[in-house]
Amino acid sequence: MMRTAYVLLLTGWLSAAGFPARSQRTYAPHSVLSTGNWYQLSVSAPGVYKIDIPFLNSLGVSTGSIPSASVRLFGNGGQVIPEANSTSRPDDLVENAIRVVDGGDGILNGTDYILFYANGPDEWLKDSVNQRFVHRKNIYADRSYYFLQIGGTGLRIPNAPVTGGPGVPVTSYNGRFFHELDTVNFLASGKEWYGEELSSLPGRSLSRQFALSLPNAVAGSPLLIRTQCAARSAGASSRFDIRVNDVPSGQLPVNAVGGGPYDAFAQQNTGFAAGTATGANTVTYTYVPGSFNAQGWINWLEAFTRCQLSFSGQNQLLFRDWASVGAGTAGFVISQASANTEVWDITDPLHPQQMQGVSKTAPKDCGSMWRLTQAAFYSPLPLARSATRTCIMPPLLIISLLPIHPCPGRPSGWPGCTSSRAASGCW
Ligand SMILES: [Ca+2]
Numbered sequence: 160m161m162r163t164a165y166v167l168l169l170t171g172w173l174s175a176a177g178f179p180a181r182s183q184r185t186y187a188p189h190s191v192l193s194t195g196n197w198y199q200l201s202v203s204a205p206g207v208y209k210i211d212i213p214f215l216n217s218l219g220v221s222t223g224s225i226p227s228a229s230v231r232l233f234g235n236g237g238q239v240i241p242e243a244n245s246t247s248r249p250d251d252l253v254e255n256a257i258r259v260v261d262g263g264d265g266i267l268n269g270t271d272y273i274l275f276y277a278n279g280p281d282e283w284l285k286d287s288v289n290q291r292f293v294h295r296k297n298i299y300a301d302r303s304y305y306f307l308q309i310g311g312t313g314l315r316i317p318n319a320p321v322t323g324g325p326g327v328p329v330t331s332y333n334g335r336f337f338h339e340l341d342t343v344n345f346l347a348s349g350k351e352w353y354g355e356e357l358s359s360l361p362g363r364s365l366s367r368q369f370a371l372s373l374p375n376a377v378a379g380s381p382l383l384i385r386t387q388c389a390a391r392s393a394g395a396s397s398r399f400d401i402r403v404n405d406v407p408s409g410q411l412p413v414n415a416v417g418g419g420p421y422d423a424f425a426q427q428n429t430g431f432a433a434g435t436a437t438g439a440n441t442v443t444y445t446y447v448p449g450s451f452n453a454q455g456w457i458n459w460l461e462a463f464t465r466c467q468l469s470f471s472g473q474n475q476l477l478f479r480d481w482a483s484v485g486a487g488t489a490g491f492v493i494s495q496a497s498a499n500t501e502v503w504d505i506t507d508p509l510h511p512q513q514m515q516g517v518s519k520t521a522p523k524d525c526g527s528m529w530r531l532t533q534a535a536f537y538s539p540l541p542l543a544r545s546a547t548r549t550c551i552m553p554p555l556l557i558i559s560l561l562p563i564h565p566c567p568g569r570p571s572g573w574p575g576c577t578s579s580r581a582a583s584g585c586w
């Protein structure tokens with residue numbers, strides 16, 4: 160009796176202290192993978208991908224007479240899932256809206272094909288405050304995975320609602336590019352890896368130039384570099400001199416490290432460099448050491464400038480535009496259009512919509528669209544056919560500095576033991 164009273168009192172105290180009441184999560188009763196045959200494929204970059212009959216054959220799909228409506232694609236995009244377990248997320252694979260081009264006979268055969276949009280493993284996050292974008296590299300995977308099923312009735316890409324007249328013409332957009340190479344991990348610890356080393360050590364160079372993939376950049380428009388670098392320079396600070404298109408555009412100082420056994424191995428800093436765009440754009444880093452044997456590393460760089468809404472030299476074009484955000488309708492005028500081009504609104508990348516014309520109402524947010532032609536689709540990588548699964552567990556890699564023992568000193572059946580995992584059927 161006393162114990163019951165104590166629990167009630169504690170519950171009341173937690174409530175009074177302002178802890179939010181949490182509702183019980185609900186989960187799907189079973190995975191969509193629990194029935195039917197599944198075929199796995201993967202992609203490594205954003206774009207519109209094409210699945211044709213030879214591709215289906217390579218996956219092991221029997222392509223005798225597949226009803227077009229029965230083709231279904233599932234996948235959650237493949238980006239890094241939130242670290243906070245309080246952030247909502249799907250507890251199962253989500254069905255994606257796809258396009259099936261079957262010639263109008265309802266059967267997938269001959270030269271028919273399937274199209275779908277994939278974001279790839281990395282992503283750009285919208286920074287509404289600064290009207291910029293922030294890249295997020297997937298540090299766990301370099302491919303996104305999708306699952307194909309034949310059966311039932313699949314989700315298809317709908318036409319977007321017509322939003323009125325052409326509105327304000329928009330002929331350029333926010334071009335963006337990022338580079339991040341994960342090759343160096345200081346002290347074999349933590350999840351942050353760094354890229355190119357700049358130093359005067361043997362085999363190294365103090366300078367490095369990167370080509371910026373900003374197709375059809377508007378010459379003369381501002382070109383902003385946002386970058387993060389690290390350096391290990393004992394006793395004196397060091398810096399990175401940054402040149403955009405070979406013109407001095409900024410400096411990034413990095414504090415010195417101390418000589419004590421508990422001092423940081425390296426310091427890092429994040430900053431900007433501002434230059435001017437030309438037809439082909441580069442950024443050059445030159446490391447200026449503060450001490451003998453100092454080392455600098457580039458973690459990542461982002462580049463932003465205005466780019467022409469032009470199909471010139473490109474098979475697919477992703478565009479988002481802050482300048483057209485606001486009340487009213489923006490009409491995106493894309494040069495070098497053809498009768499076969501389509502524009503998909505991929506604001507929800509799992510459920511694209513096909514735009515009617517090239518106008519879009521942009522009252523509050525930043526629109527995302529992908530323009531494509533039927534001759535310019537990417538090809539996914541076929542992986543394998545799999546039978547039904549009752550749980551979802553992709554291949555995992557465990558990195559350990561110590562030997563891994565199945566169950567050192569623990570009785571059989573102890574939670575986490577290899578024998579228990581094998582018995583669960585999910586490993
Ligand atoms: Ca057909």
Ligand SMILES: [Ca+2]
Pocket residue numbers: 339340341351352353354458459
């Ligand atoms: Ca990194």
